[in-house]
Every structure is written in structure tokens, then in C-alpha cells.
Amino acid sequence: MLIDELVLDRPIAENGAEIELNGVSHGFGDLRVLSHIDLRIAPGEFVSIVGKSGCGKSTLLRLIAGLDQPRAGQIRIGGASVESRKEDLRVMFQEPRLLPWASVADNVAVGLRPGENPDEVGRALQAVQLSEKAGEWPARLSGGQKQRAALARALVNGPRLLMLDEPLGALDALTRLAMQGLIRKIHALEGFTAIPVTHDVAEAVALSDRVIVLGQGHILEDFRIVRVAETPRGSPELLRIEQEILARIMG
Amino acid sequence: MTTYDGFAERSDPPRRSYRPEFSALLPYALPLAILVLWEIGSATGLISDRALPRPSQIIATGASMTASGELFTHLGVSAARALAGLIVGGGIGFALGLANGLSRRWDEVTDTTLQMIRNIPHLALIPLVILWFGIGEGAKLFLVALGVFSLIYLNTMHGIRSVDPQLIEMGRAYGMRPAALFRKVILPGALPSIFVGLRYALGIMWLTLIVAETLSASSGLGYLAMKSREFMQLDIVVLSILLYAVLGKLADTLTRILEGRVLRWSPAHADR
Numbered sequence A: 001m002l003i004d005e006l007v008l009d010r011p012i013a014e015n016g017a018e019i020e021l022n023g024v025s026h027g028f029g030d031l032r033v034l035s036h037i038d039l040r041i042a043p044g045e046f047v048s049i050v051g052k053s054g055c056g057k058s059t060l061l062r063l064i065a066g067l068d069q070p071r072a073g074q075i076r077i078g079g080a081s082v083e084s085r086k087e088d089l090r091v092m093f094q095e096p097r098l099l100p101w102a103s104v105a106d107n108v109a110v111g112l113r114p115g116e117n118p119d120e121v122g123r124a125l126q127a128v129q130l131s132e133k134a135g136e137w138p139a140r141l142s143g144g145q146k147q148r149a150a151l152a153r154a155l156v157n158g159p160r161l162l163m164l165d166e167p168l169g170a171l172d173a174l175t176r177l178a179m180q181g182l183i184r185k186i187h188a189l190e191g192f193t194a195i196p197v198t199h200d201v202a203e204a205v206a207l208s209d210r211v212i213v214l215g216q217g218h219i220l221e222d223f224r225i226v227r228v229a230e231t232p233r234g235s236p237e238l239l240r241i242e243q244e245i246l247a248r249i250m251g
Numbered sequence B: 001m002t003t004y005d006g007f008a009e010r011s012d013p014p015r016r017s018y019r020p021e022f023s024a025l026l027p028y029a030l031p032l033a034i035l036v037l038w039e040i041g042s043a044t045g046l047i048s049d050r051a052l053p054r055p056s057q058i059i060a061t062g063a064s065m066t067a068s069g070e071l072f073t074h075l076g077v078s079a080a081r082a083l084a085g086l087i088v089g090g091g092i093g094f095a096l097g098l099a100n101g102l103s104r105r106w107d108e109v110t111d112t113t114l115q116m117i118r119n120i121p122h123l124a125l126i127p128l129v130i131l132w133f134g135i136g137e138g139a140k141l142f143l144v145a146l147g148v149f150s151l152i153y154l155n156t157m158h159g160i161r162s163v164d165p166q167l168i169e170m171g172r173a174y175g176m177r178p179a180a181l182f183r184k185v186i187l188p189g190a191l192p193s194i195f196v197g198l199r200y201a202l203g204i205m206w207l208t209l210i211v212a213e214t215l216s217a218s219s220g221l222g223y224l225a226m227k228s229r230e231f232m233q234l235d236i237v238v239l240s241i242l243l244y245a246v247l248g249k250l251a252d253t254l255t256r257i258l259e260g261r262v263l264r265w266s267p268a269h270a271d272r
Helices: A057-064 A083-088 A104-109 A119-127 A143-155 A173-190 A201-207 A236-250 B020-043 B055-068 B070-102 B104-119 B122-133 B137-161 B165-173 B178-215 B221-230 B234-262
Strands: A019-028 A031-041 A047-050 A072-077 A089-092 A161-165 A193-198 A210-215 A218-224
Touching: A019 A057, A031 A057, A031 A218, A047 A057, A047 A201, A057 A072, A057 A161, A057 A193, A083 A089, A089 A143, A104 A119, A104 A143, A119 A143, A143 A173, A173 A193, A173 A201, A193 A201, A201 A210, A201 A236, A210 A236, A218 A236, B020 B055, B055 B070, B055 B234, B070 B104, B070 B137, B070 B178, B070 B221, B070 B234, B104 B137, B122 B137, B122 B178, B137 B178, B165 B178, B178 B221, B178 B234, B221 B234
Parallel strands: A047 A193, A047 A210, A089 A161, A161 A193
Antiparallel strands: A019 A031, A019 A072, A210 A218
């Protein structure tokens, strides 16, 4: 099936992991960044986390990804600890973080589990439309191509949870739009749970099933976005939600 | 499948092209011109043959010594000493650089000592080395190894410390175990700096060896030059000096080729 023909309100595969946060707190030194976060994300949901700079959204992402350990509280992925689910979750960083000394294909292969079929690399590159660059050095790719290679690396082992830390922040507007469409479509095909962190409210509303507004270390609001089939970007309904979220962030 | 407009490919800019045979010879034009001017200077009597023999005479001497095999014997002995010293000293420096770059604890225990050793001019140890090893092979090996050690050590450690921490975090997040992390991320990231160390080390390697051979040896290029001085064979003295220049350039070229291969991913090394 061509991915362009898909209706995007529900993933076709059911592959996603359920995420549960109970009373999660974190801080640096005396600074409290997150306090008592309770959050439940259903399998396959696309949930954006938005908020001002320094609201703790990246910290929350790093905790769920297991890059940092929370000071208090519990994080469960698919009912198990983060550590035991490491192979099921993948992070896409703000920077592509490609190994400059490895070809694009070898970079994507970094995402494979040991012993996994290397043919998956070709498939992942095809999914992000980068097959013709498989043998190139990362230095010879454009910004958007680098992020597509990073996306292929994150998706190559069929993760159950994909976290994205403002991965489109450094891209130009057109490339950004194309990447948003690509991520949403791959999500529809693969059915993983997706948690992007962004400060771009319009992007969050355009992509997500839910938008969580974070502020002063708390969840301020949890917006559910109901789409009838494919609600077009810029429809009055979405714009209204966008305004509401912005108002909440700005306090 | 749809092609997205935002992903339009850029084509490579056209490269400047010299005729290859010309650009390959260009770097040697200046040394050649100096030799020609020198020959003319000698022929017109501007440069006295007693102070500096003319190039044609040096080349003739070189040819006859090559034919007799004498030159290659000395050259081979010197090259073997240089290489052995480089392997021993470079190996130790590389190992310590790895250990101290990877482990804070190792660094705390050894770095101060290594910095003190590094700051002793290694040629200052010559009197001690002669007392310990006599004028045998051990003395030269020790001095060359000591000379190259600190350069390889410093640059290996620096290379490992300066690997992008974001790449290391990515590797960990993607499930790399320490061995894989070292092989795929840390070592390749440190290589550019290690190569800088190697190129400096090659210079120090020749310098140390020649000094050591000049002071005390019974074979090798340094010995050849000193022996010829005693017999006033100026052409052989100058010949050995010119050979150092050639050997140094050769070692540097080989390193560059190796560097170009290993670091071909880097825009700074590509297309050279």
C-alpha cells in the first residue's frame, strides 16, 4: 500500500508500548525541574510535549528514554522498567548525531540489535527516501537528509516507542513540513508510540493525538485532538486548539 | 511514492582541475631550482667546493655508494632503528594515551609523572643512556622511543577526550556496550588527533636518531656523516644530510597517504 493513501487517524499496526509515569520528580542540584508527574500514554499514541524553554520537557524525555534516572517516582514502559526495555525504545535527538566516519547505511545499522537482519537497513532508508545516499559520508548530506538518516537509524529495529527531542528544530520551513509528514506517515504504518518534544505549538497540533503542556515542572494541561478522518492543517478547529495551548503556555 | 519538494537534491559544485601531471610535479620545482642554482654557483666559483661540494659531485658519490651497497646498508640500519623506536615508544604512548583518555583514575595516578618525563629534553639523557647501554642498539632505541612517546601519548589522550560527547550518548542510548562504543565511536573519533601526533613524532624520530648516531654508533647515516668528516669527505657528509631531507619527506608522505585513507570521511581530507 502507498503510504500517501492512508487515513491517518489511527495506526494500522499495533506495535506501540504503553508508557506509565507515577510521581516522577527530577532536578539538578537544588533546582527542581519536574515534580510528581503522573502520565499515562496509550500504545500507539502520538503525544507531543510542549512548553517554554526550561519547563523540563527535554528532561522528561531523557528520563523516559533512560538517559537519566529520576530522583523519585517510577517509569514503566510496556509494564516493565526502562532499563529492560532499552531495545524497544529509540531516541531521535535535536542534532542528527551521525557518526561522521561511517557511511549512511552503516549509521543506520547502529540502530540494529545484535544479530538482526542487515537487510532492514535498506528498508529503513527506503522508508525515509534516502536509498540513493546509502554509501555517502554524512558530511555530504544536507540538514534534512541527515535528519532523515537519523530517523532511519531510530526506526530500523522496529521500536515500540520513539522519542523525538525537537528533531526538526534546525531545519528550514519546507524541509520541516516534509519531515513532519514523513514522521506521521511512518507512525501510521509502524504503529509505535511517539513522544515528540517541541516548542512549536502548530507542529504539535498538526501531528499529535494529544498535546501535553508542561510548565514549572507540572503538567498544566492535557489536550486531546480529535480528527475527523484527516483534518487539514490550518483548519479553524485546529487553529482554535493552537490558540488555547499557546494561551496556557504563556500563562 | 511521493517525492517531497523540500528534499530536492543539490548537485556538487564543479571542481577546479589542473592537469594532473603538472600539479603532481609542482611541489618539487622549488627544491630542483635550488639544486640547479647551487650547481651554477659552484661551476662559476661562487661557492667553493671545499666548503660545499656541488650537486653533480654529490650525486656521483651517491651513485657509486649505491652501486657498492654501502649506502643501503647504512640507510637500512637507520630506518630499522627509527621504525623500532617508533613502534616501541609510539606503542607505549598510544597505550597510556588510551588509558588516561578513557579513565579518570588512571589519569590521576599517572599524568603528573608522565608530564614531568615529557618535559625533560630527552636528548639530555644521552650521557646517562651511554653509561647504561654503551653505544649499542639499546641506546638508540631508548632515545627514539622516549622522543616519540610523549607526542603520541599527548595526542592520543587529547583525541579521546575530545570525541563529541553527544555521539557517545547516542551510542549508549542505542545499546552499544563499552567495547562497541570504543571501536565504533571513540577510536575513530580520536584518529585525526592521533595522526597529528604521529606526524610530529616522525620528525622527532629522525632528529633523535641522527643525533644519537652522530654521537655514538658504528653504522647508520649519522655514523656515515661523522666518519666522513674525519676524512674530509665533504660530499658524503652533504649526501647524508640531503638523505635526511628525502627520508623525512618520504615518511611524511606515507603518513599523509595513510591519513587520507583512514580519514577519507572527513571533508578536510576528502579529494586530496
